[in-house]
Amino acid sequence: MSVHFEQVSFAYDDRSLWRHGALADVSLSITPGSFVGIAGITGSGKSTLLQHLNGILKPTAGRVKVLDFTIGAGDKGPLRELRRRVGLVFQFPEQQLFEDTVEKDLCFGPLNFGVPLEEAKDRASRALEMLGLDDSFLPRNPFHLSGGQMRKVAIASILTMEPDIIALDEPTATLDPQSRAELLQLLSRLQREEGKTVIVVTHRIEEMLPYAESWIVMKDGTPIFQGTPAELVREERHLSEAGLALPECIRLWNQLAIKLGLEQEEPCLSAEAIAERVAALYEHEVHPPTWGGGAGDAG
Amino acid sequence: MKDTVLAYELQQVSFAYHPQQQILDNINLRITAGSWVTLVGANGSGKSTLAKLLGGLLAANAGKIYVEGTEMNQESITHLRPRIGMVFQNPDNQFIGATVEEDIAFGLEGRCLPRDEMVERVKRYADKLEIGHLLSKHPAELSGGQKQRVAVAATLAMEPGIVIFDEASSMLDEKARGELQLIMREMSESGGYTIISITHDAEEILASDRAIVLKDGGVAADVSPLELFRNQELLSSCRLIAPFRVRLIQELSSRGIELDPGQDIEEVSEQLCRYISSK
Incomplete structure (x- = not known):
């Protein structure tokens, strides 16, 4: 298991105004090399959950196992290596950048972990390219970039560490829709081709449906659903x-499924897959399409 | 000259943060009072900079900006600025008060309103935004959507004629985003506000009257939202993706199935079922 939570509870100080978003008895597992979506409203504990992945927060009860590290209540353990191997991208990119050039x-992260300068620069250039920004951004001041560009740089700064697990908190919020789709495609590629475990906290479920292999839905600090996309669609009540809000594609598919008796099929969720299925139904071809055919629809 | 009342008129407006890097280049625009205009474009296309110029937070390097007929300059800015309200992306950066009530009152205090009127306005706009029950709450006790409502209430309490939303919905979850959109619709329908919104949200763009597409610091197109979503070239130039419903209709159409876009996904579903059972 890449990530394993055993009855993890976390409480912010009871007198604190920031007490909500705590975790209550969370048990969950994330398989290595998988792409996981975590959905939930503000204050449901999804960001708190994410911050347990590299020991920024430690459980007040229970145990968190990440890669070969175990963190329990009060553990002080060596977190340095864990933090190199688990890259976290926070919600606000402007809070994650601090140097005067991109x-x-x-380079800050890799240098900090002993990577030679030349290699660090090489990684910087490569990470930037992955996010669709060229080398002309390298000498620029990150604080003079647009919100979306800052976000891309913040994500690139995590990729330069070459982590095994990449966890992102609402990574797409300020990006334009095509950049959002491209980022998700990049994460999906890192997962499929390089075996990274990708964990994304999101409230835009629809855009992640083609990529996430499993979903966790959080409510009041507890997962109320863990399962595959098809299960999530069939059990939409959890959302x-x-x-x-229920994504339009899920609403549409479930309405069609009920009216046309397609409940047992793998759901079609992309515009392309639904159109294809409808055309086939009209032609009386009853073979259901295979799941995953919708991944090309993000553009 | 005065046939239609203009909220904004921009004449050859240019702006650069650094001389070697032009952000906006020779922008000409007329925005009718009472309309709802969306500014769209890729990250870094100059949308937020234009919004700051319209809000008087930045001064243009060249060209003229007229607000309700008055040229914006050093002298006029003090009386033009109160006409314009702005709501930003991150409500946390906009929250000033220790409670919701203080936050809404802050701008009014700055304007030296009599106490009675201040109390009345805070209540009226809090009720309007359905946050009347939250007046004594600290910002940390609110959800993102609630905070953004407070920001809108604080802005509207100043009774501006123009309200600029700079990606005000992008940090919100889908539900809160839908609620903010409803508020904007009501504002627009009341006829009392000119709304300028910067957004990537397809549904929000669709709800507006007009979409101005910015690209490389210039106006690349000035079209109706539906025209924008039907024009694939334009969409990719501003890096937008059409809403699910519009994409579905297009996918169906390419397979010879013609549907009416309808009002919502339920209507589309009805039509699809009728189509399939018509065979």
Whole structure:
């Protein structure tokens, strides 16, 4: 298991105004090399959950196992190596950047972990390219970039560390829709081709449906659903229960499934897959399409 | 000259943060009072900079900006600025008060309103935004959507004629985003506000009257939202993706199935079922 939570509870100081978003008895597992979506409304504990992955927060009860590290209540353990191997991208990119050039910001992590300068610079350039920004950004001041560009640099700064697990908190919020789709495609590629475990906290479920292999839905600090996309679609009530809006594609598929008796099929969720299925139904071809055919629809 | 009342008129407006890097280049625009205009474009296309110029937070390097007929300059800015409200992306950066009530009152205090009127306005706008029950709450006790409502209430309490939303919905979850959109719709329908919104949200763009597409610091297109979503070339130039419903209709159409876009996904589903059973 890449990540394993055993009855993890976490409480912020009870007198604190920031007490909500705590975790209550969370048990969950994430398989190595998988792409996982975590959904939930503000205050449901999803960001708190993410911060347990590299020991920024430690459980007040229970145990968190990440890669070969175990963190329990009060553990002080060596977190340095864990933090190199688990890259976390926070919600606000402007809070994660601090150097006066993009290159220095991107090199900071690798240099800090003993990577030689030349290799660090090489990684910086490569990470930037992966996010669709060229080398002309290297000498620029990150604080003079647009919000979306800052976000891309913040994500690149995590990739330069070459972590095994990449965990992102609402990574797409400020990006334009095509950059959002491209980022998800990049994460999916890192997962499929380089075996990275990718964990994304999101409230935009629809855009991640083609990529995430499993979903966790959080409510009041507890996972109320863990399963595959197809299960999530069939058990859409969990999304409503968690206070989340149902994506149009799920609403449409479930309505069609009920009216046309398609409940047992793998759901079609992309515009392309639904159109294809409808055309086939009209032609009376009843073979259901294979799951995953929708991944090309993000553009 | 005065046939239609203009909220904004921009004449050859240019702006650069650094001389070697032009952000906006020779922008000409007219925005009718009472309309709802969306500014769209890729990250770094100059949208937020333009919003700051319109809000008077930045001064243009060249060209003229007229707000409701008055040229924006050093002298006029003090009386133009109160006409314009701005709501930003991250409500945390906009929250000033220790409680919701203080936050809404802050701008009014700055304007030296009599106490009675201040109390009345805080209540009226808090009720309007359905946050009346949160007045004594600290910002940390609110959800993202609630905070953004407070930001909108604080802005509207100043009674501006123009409200600029700079990606105000991008940090919100889908539900809160839908609620903010509803508020914007009501504002627009009331006829009392000119709304300028910067957004990547397809549904929000669709709800507006007009989409101005920025690209490389210039206006690349000035079209209706539906035209924008039907024009694939334009969409990719501003890096947008059409809403699911529009994409589905297009995918169906390419397979010879013609549907009416309808009002919502339920209507589309009805039509699809009728289509399939018509065979």
